[in-house]
Amino acid sequence: GIQVEQSPPDLILQEGANSTLRCNFSDSVNNLQWFHQNPWGQLINLFYIPSGTKQNGRLSATTVATERYSLLYISSSQTTDSGVYFCAVEGGDQAGTALIFGKGTTLSVSS
Amino acid sequence: DAGVTQSPTHLIKTRGQQVTLRCSPISGHKSVSWYQQVLGQGPQFIFQYYEKEERGRGNFPDRFSARQFPNYSSELNVNALLLGDSALYLCASSPGLAGGPGELFFGEGSRLTVL
Numbered sequence A: 001g002i003q004v005e006q007s008p009p010d011l012i013l014q015e016g017a018n019s020t021l022r023c024n025f026s027d028s029v030n031n032l033q034w035f036h037q038n039p040w041g042q043l044i045n046l047f048y049i050p051s052g053t054k055q056n057g058r059l060s061a062t063t064v065a066t067e068r069y070s071l072l073y074i075s076s077s078q079t080t081d082s083g084v085y086f087c088a089v090e091g092g093d094q095a096g097t098a099l100i101f102g103k104g105t106t107l108s109v110s111s
Numbered sequence B: 001d002a003g004v005t006q007s008p009t010h011l012i013k014t015r016g017q018q019v020t021l022r023c024s025p026i027s028g029h030k031s032v033s034w035y036q037q038v039l040g041q042g043p044q045f046i047f048q049y050y051e052k053e054e055r056g057r058g059n060f061p062d063r064f065s066a067r068q069f070p071n072y073s074s075e076l077n078v079n080a081l082l083l084g085d086s087a088l089y090l091c092a093s094s095p096g097l098a099g100g101p102g103e104l105f106f107g108e109g110s111r112l113t114v115l
Helices: none
Strands: A004-007 A010-014 A019-025 A029-037 A043-048 A052-056 A059-064 A069-074 A083-091 A105-110 B005-007 B010-013 B019-024 B031-037 B044-050 B053-057 B064-068 B074-078 B087-094 B110-114
Touching (some): A010 A019, A043 A052, B019 B087, B019 B110, B044 B064, B044 B074
Parallel strands (some): A010 A105
Antiparallel strands (some): A004 A019, A029 A043, B005 B019, B031 B044
């Protein structure tokens, strides 16, 4: 099945710093989403981005489908950005049914 | 608009018992999926239902079953609970326009502890 690798696994930042999270995937995908999981466990949609670039406030994402990677940029980080960021893709032999999640990047932002 | 709602939010069971988790999708969404998330891992796909039919099943034993009702709400049942079933169970809904998951929206989850 399709493999999803996220890096780095852990990231510690001071408030105000910028960061880049990476997601590599092993096969062509129909769907790619970035999520933020808050401390209470809820997965918050950040971007639905199977290709191209999108921006939402301090966050932006780019997916280069032909090279099988996606990047999530966080600028001017705030303590509320802390949590786990997941990349998830749909494709391969699970196309049309399931999202396959990476193991996540745990971000800690201190003031 | 209401998001995806799940119940119960927390529950504790003992080994061998059975549990039923419930999910109501976003209004207008016809596809519901279930995921299991154990501590420290990303969510893993269990089932997808679209228009009341099972469209996909992950690598889970037959102790796990689900169904979708005419109003598109869904239940996940787990029989003969094992300690390893302790996890956060997440329900997601999507418009399912193409029958696939599309953009998924998740509920807050049901946290199951098996003792």
